[in-house]
Amino acid sequence: SSIPDEELLTAAETGLLYEEEQYRQQIRRMLADPRARALGENFGLQWLGLRNFQGVTPDAQVYPEYTADLAQDLTDEAVNFVTLVFRENRPLTDLISANYVVVNGRLARYYGLNLSEDATWQSVPITDGRRGGVPTMASVLTSSSYPRRTSPVLRGRWILDELLGTPVPPPPPNVPALEEASVAADAQTLRQRLEVHRQKPECASCHNRMDPLGLALENFNALGRWRDKEAGQAVDASGQLITGESFKNVRELKQVLVKDRRQDFYRCLTEK
Numbered sequence: 001s002s003i004p005d006e007e008l009l010t011a012a013e014t015g016l017l018y019e020e021e022q023y024r025q026q027i028r029r030m031l032a033d034p035r036a037r038a039l040g041e042n043f044g045l046q047w048l049g050l051r052n053f054q055g056v057t058p059d060a061q062v063y064p065e066y067t068a069d070l071a072q073d074l075t076d077e078a079v080n081f082v083t084l085v086f087r088e089n090r091p092l093t094d095l096i097s098a099n100y101v102v103v104n105g106r107l108a109r110y111y112g113l114n115l116s117e118d119a120t121w122q123s124v125p126i127t128d129g130r131r132g133g134v135p136t137m138a139s140v141l142t143s144s145s146y147p148r149r150t151s152p153v154l155r156g157r158w159i160l161d162e163l164l165g166t167p168v169p170p171p172p173p174n175v176p177a178l179e180e181a182s183v184a185a186d187a188q189t190l191r192q193r194l195e196v197h198r199q200k201p202e203c204a205s206c207h208n209r210m211d212p213l214g215l216a217l218e219n220f221n222a223l224g225r226w227r228d229k230e231a232g233q234a235v236d237a238s239g240q241l242i243t244g245e246s247f248k249n250v251r252e253l254k255q256v257l258v259k260d261r262r263q264d265f266y267r268c269l270t271e272k
């Protein structure tokens with residue numbers, strides 16, 4: 001995101017840049033430069049739909065813990081993680097399912113990880129599969145939620161749009177909102193309420209694609225924090241994609257995406 005420096009200009013003018021090893025050497029040199037953070041700031045935030053994340057405003061009555069400092073930490077996590085994958089030449093599948101997260105002390109505590117509160121940004125290994133990769137970043141989960149609750153539909157659509165490159169069309173007109181279409185909504189889980197939409201033929205084709213993906217993320221609340229229950233009931237994060245792959249939880253979903261939908265992800269990421 002800047003003009004070439006003298007070394008790169010010289011390599012181009014003398015023809016060295018046409019030699020493969022010289023070309024690769026310059027790429028490695030540029031990735032090692034602090035300015036390579038632009039990969040996360042520009043490409044990363046735009047790809048993940050987080051360019052305007054600072055304007056996301058969860059309801060303060062429901063989520064009083066959401067602060068400007070937390071919003072900044074969540075943004076920085078996305079930038080630092082995407083930058084690290086490119087800078088350290090990690091497998092691209094780490095972007096979906098990594099066995100580590102990039103956090104500072106405050107964000108580690110927010111995620112329930114054991115790290116001192118004053119710790120600087122660093123890669124921290126994880127073993128339970130709950131975190132790791134962009135689908136389970138709190139910034140992504142928060143931006144694809146409503147101010148007062150999660151949205152499996154928005155989250156599922158985000159995965160289809162940004163990870164798999166298979167967008168869904170807009171909903172048909174005159175379809176009632178989820179709250180209006182449900183009865184005694186407060187006593188039901190979102191999974192139960194979404195069943196109403198899937199019963200409508202005009203909604204089923206898209207919801208059958210989006211809902212299983214989004215419901216796999218229901219263990220995360222609207223701020224991306226882990227929870228075991230929703231509406232007083234244990235979260236059911238299992239599902240089956242329309243292509244036939246089944247999963248029991250978010251960890252298994254990420255493995256399905258890495259294993260069975262990897263080529264879709266590679267194609268989508270290349271296009272992005």
